[in-house]
Amino acid sequence: MEKNMSTGSPLSIILKFSLPLFIGNLFQSFYNMVDAMIVGRFVGEDALAAVGATGTIMFVVTGLATGLSTGFTVLTSQKYGEGNEEGTRKSVANGMVLSLIMVLALTVISLACMNPILKLMNTPDNIFEDASTYITAICIGMVSIVAYNFFAACLRAVGNSRIPLITLIISASINVALDLLFIRGFGWGVAGAAWATNLAQAVSAVICALYLCRKKKSMWPRLKELRLNRKFSRQQLQVGVPMALQFGITGSGTVIMQAAVNLFGSTAVAAYSTAGKITTLLMQGSIAIGQTMATYAGQNYGAKRPDRIRLGVRYAVGMNVVYSLCAAVLSNVGLPLFMQLFFDAQADMTQVLYFSRRYIGICSMFYLPLSVIFTFRNTMQGCGYGLLPMLGGVVELVARLICAVVAMHTLSYTAACLCDPVAWLCAGIFTMIGYFIVMRNVERSGFRESD
Numbered sequence: 001m002e003k004n005m006s007t008g009s010p011l012s013i014i015l016k017f018s019l020p021l022f023i024g025n026l027f028q029s030f031y032n033m034v035d036a037m038i039v040g041r042f043v044g045e046d047a048l049a050a051v052g053a054t055g056t057i058m059f060v061v062t063g064l065a066t067g068l069s070t071g072f073t074v075l076t077s078q079k080y081g082e083g084n085e086e087g088t089r090k091s092v093a094n095g096m097v098l099s100l101i102m103v104l105a106l107t108v109i110s111l112a113c114m115n116p117i118l119k120l121m122n123t124p125d126n127i128f129e130d131a132s133t134y135i136t137a138i139c140i141g142m143v144s145i146v147a148y149n150f151f152a153a154c155l156r157a158v159g160n161s162r163i164p165l166i167t168l169i170i171s172a173s174i175n176v177a178l179d180l181l182f183i184r185g186f187g188w189g190v191a192g193a194a195w196a197t198n199l200a201q202a203v204s205a206v207i208c209a210l211y212l213c214r215k216k217k218s219m220w221p222r223l224k225e226l227r228l229n230r231k232f233s234r235q236q237l238q239v240g241v242p243m244a245l246q247f248g249i250t251g252s253g254t255v256i257m258q259a260a261v262n263l264f265g266s267t268a269v270a271a272y273s274t275a276g277k278i279t280t281l282l283m284q285g286s287i288a289i290g291q292t293m294a295t296y297a298g299q300n301y302g303a304k305r306p307d308r309i310r311l312g313v314r315y316a317v318g319m320n321v322v323y324s325l326c327a328a329v330l331s332n333v334g335l336p337l338f339m340q341l342f343f344d345a346q347a348d349m350t351q352v353l354y355f356s357r358r359y360i361g362i363c364s365m366f367y368l369p370l371s372v373i374f375t376f377r378n379t380m381q382g383c384g385y386g387l388l389p390m391l392g393g394v395v396e397l398v399a400r401l402i403c404a405v406v407a408m409h410t411l412s413y414t415a416a417c418l419c420d421p422v423a424w425l426c427a428g429i430f431t432m433i434g435y436f437i438v439m440r441n442v443e444r445s446g447f448r449e450s451d
Helices: 010-042 045-053 055-072 074-082 085-120 125-140 142-157 162-185 190-215 230-262 266-282 284-302 306-333 335-340 349-382 387-410 413-417 419-445
Strands: none
Touching: 010 045, 010 162, 010 190, 010 266, 010 284, 010 306, 045 055, 045 125, 045 190, 045 266, 055 074, 055 085, 055 125, 055 142, 055 230, 055 266, 074 085, 074 142, 074 230, 074 284, 074 349, 085 125, 085 142, 085 230, 125 142, 125 190, 125 266, 142 162, 142 190, 142 284, 162 190, 230 266, 230 349, 230 387, 230 413, 230 419, 266 284, 266 306, 266 335, 266 349, 284 306, 284 349, 306 335, 306 349, 306 419, 335 349, 349 387, 349 413, 349 419, 387 413, 387 419, 413 419
């Protein structure tokens, strides 16, 4: 069911649209969490550390690809808000072609660079081979990840968040079953976890594509439309490339941060990466609000309603204040229980909890600036502005780099834990200022084409 977000109560629209996204994001985040849980319990702590050590690289690689494909659908949202059916369909067609070209190029580049990157990250020798095996398999399956994210983003662009949720529930269930089959049944280790993720994502991509093809025929491109359109390509690349670079730049900072943590050994890597997964899981609500604001801002931009964009942002920030406080409490209170899900009975939980408590205790105090980043960043991108969100990623990178260098020179684990919070705080302030600049430009320019 599509939803026109340019009419009706903004608060009600944002809440109703965010809820399915939130549930869907939880299921999507379970992909890596289930991989880590099953690997940690049935393969061992070193294998868990190997999967965790590649998490930041995975964020960079898949972030670049999905940033491009998701950015391409911003134009779809704007065309839908204008009521332009032909433009909506052509936007989908052009985005499909661009996504395919980009993901093939990124796959080749990432496979060629993966092992040198792992070495630069100070990956411990005892987990290097497993880390390389896992991330290589993920890179090979990148096309399925991008395909799902593109088709799901197309549906969200026209106000449909239910079908992406249903597909994620199905694919997450498949992922768990395949993890158990490949790891416990076939004994494939970390490679089994990676291929379970790839196959489950492929299923979700096929379901979304079939829904678009059969139920939304007005959006599904005709064969003759599956070619690059110069005007649409320029508009989509203006948003998609900065969005991808923003993921890449932010991810580069997390890679540097991971390099600092790797100096403290495989136990610290396992505890740190697991605690990071818990933070990622708990922040899915704020991420869902941000995704909602991309569609909401895009449709209202197309409908020429900047007043509704501002009102929606105020509601979104208020929701994030409440949500981030609840997430902070839950992360600290529930940490021991969460950590036990990832480690077997033989693991030294005293050391694990030492490293994980330090990270969660520091980061949870900064969940609010992290949550508002998603709101301001996605709102700007929904309006077609890609430069300022990308520069926000640069701010994150610089902040993380400074903290990581300090941590490596002082061998301070606390300094390593501060990498994320300092980056969130700096980027949160920057994106808030950027949002006000964008809205001023939107209202003054009469909706001329953005940066």
